[in-house]
Amino acid sequence: DGGITQSPKYLFRKEGQNVTLSCEQNLNHDAMYWYRQDPGQGLRLIYYSQIVNDFQKGDIAEGYSVSREKKESFPLTVTSAQKNPTAFYLCATNVGRGEKLFFGSGTQLSVL
């Protein structure tokens, strides 16, 4: 069953807590992305990675961190420095330049 798996589906964060969102893919795609979706604002890029052990900041990287130790995995940590983390987070991959994005099913993060 090929695709992109995001977990958990729902996540709650307490004040001052770091939380990690998981993204795993078995599509053998090199590039992986993290997007944040807020109502009325479309998708905004947080981080992306084109190869293992390398990643670049997107437009809204402040308060977030990532790692890419394996081709299959690109976890996103929402740190306590992110003061407004409530949003829907989407992980995506693509096979190469110019090709479409494949998306996971998303994680809804809320603040307690």
Next chain:
Amino acid sequence: AQTVTQSQPEMSVQEAETVTLSCTYDTSESNYYLFWYKQPPSRQMILVIRQEAYKQQNATENRFSVNFQKAAKSFSLKISDSQLGDTAMYFCAFLTFTGNQFYFGTGTSLTVIP
């Protein structure tokens, strides 16, 4: 910097009718890619159609077609014979030819009325 504008936050269409969603973009690049994605209430993002800017022919996928006007930097999506399952948020997206960063519009919420 690239920007993508969707000026219609909400639209509705009667079942079986045709509707057009608009998208404009701003870029200094001459080669790039354009996409329309659909996000139904399940929130799963699904590719609707892809257009290569260096191809003059407008892309089509069954009931979905685009009107790509490169000089005007316009990329509208036409949905023919609208079905209830077309109810979704639709996002226009831009990708530079040399880069790997997608730029998304703010979306148009389409409701198909039975």
